Amino acid sequence: MLFSDADVPRVREEIAPGAVWLPGWLTIPQQAWLARQCAQWAxxxxxxRSATVRGHPMSVKTVCVGWHWRPYAYSRDAVDVNGQRVVEFPKWMVRLGRRIVADATGDEDRALAYTPDTALINFYDVQARMGMHQDKDEKSLAPVVSLSIGDTCTFRFGNTENRNRPYRDIALASGDVFVFGGPSRLAFHGVQKIHAESAPDGCGVEHGRWNITMRETGFADSRPAPSPVVS
Ligand SMILES: O=C(O)CCC(=O)C(=O)O
Ligand SMILES: [Fe+2]
Incomplete structure (x- = not known):
């Protein structure tokens, strides 16, 4: 096919206003470290688990940090899984999110104001997909910062009106970062395909793809974090 995903040059690009693709932002050792974190959270x-949407399990499996997401709500406790509280949002991820927002926007003040408090960690096997949707369960319209590790996927980034054209298909590879905020914060997006056997050596994933999307929920704490158990 002429001008398929594979032909698009892998250079930084603003895909739509407020939506920035940063190919190869994470080094291989950073990818491997993040992949280990993902496996621990899982x-x-x-x-x-596969969340259930309108009675059907999603093909993607998801675990959360900070706040637990279920269709179409956030809570501190995983009320649709085992009732346990999700792990605290790690401080290193706030720092990472700020560095990425600074790089994507060039606006240090905006980056410092960015305080993500939840991340959805998705695992895709080669059959998994994610239908076109908006990330709109958050109250805050701060950017979503997305990290990819493992097999390349075809990521479809569309418009804020509907699931249809105009959209762009982008090959998100291991180490790529994608930020969508501002006028693109509520754009429809989805994952069309996972490209089997495309993960680079050393990234920490042999088969499949991890995706981390950090977000600001804009929700106040419903109750304080439990104090550490002293044994
Ligand atoms: O896997 C991706 O790149 C996108 C994930 C996503 O859209 C979501 O978790 O809401
Ligand atoms: Fe999303």
């Missing part, structure tokens, strides 16, 4: 206290 193990619990809330195990990774």
């Amino acid at each position: 193990a619990g206290p809330v195990p990774i």
Whole structure:
């Protein structure tokens, strides 16, 4: 096919106003470190699971940090899984999110004001997909910062009106970062395809793809974090 995903040059690009693709932003060791974190989060206290949407399990499996997402709500406890509280949002992820927003926008003040408090960590096997949707369960319209590790996917980034054209198909590869904020914060987007056997050596994933999307929920704490158990 002429001008398929594979022919698009892998250079930084503003895909739509407020939506920036930063190919190869994460080094291979950073990818491997993040992949290990993802595997740890997947193990619990809330195990990774396929969320149920309108009675059907999603093909993607999701685990959360900071706030637990279920269609179409956030809570501190995984009320649709095992009732456990999700792990605290890590401070290093706030720092990482700020660095990425600074790089994507060139606006240091905006980056410093960015305080993500939840992340959805998605695992795609080669069959998994994610239909076109808006990320609109958050109250805050601060940017979504997305990280990809493992197999390349075809990511479809559309418009704020509907699931149809205009959209762009982008090959998000291991180490790529994608930020969508401002006028693109509520754009429809989805994952059309996972490209089997495309993960680079050393990225920490042999088969499949991890995606981390950090967000600001804009929600106040419903109750304080539990104090650490002293044994
Ligand atoms: O996997 C991706 O790149 C996108 C994930 C996504 O859109 C979501 O978790 O809401
Ligand atoms: Fe999304």
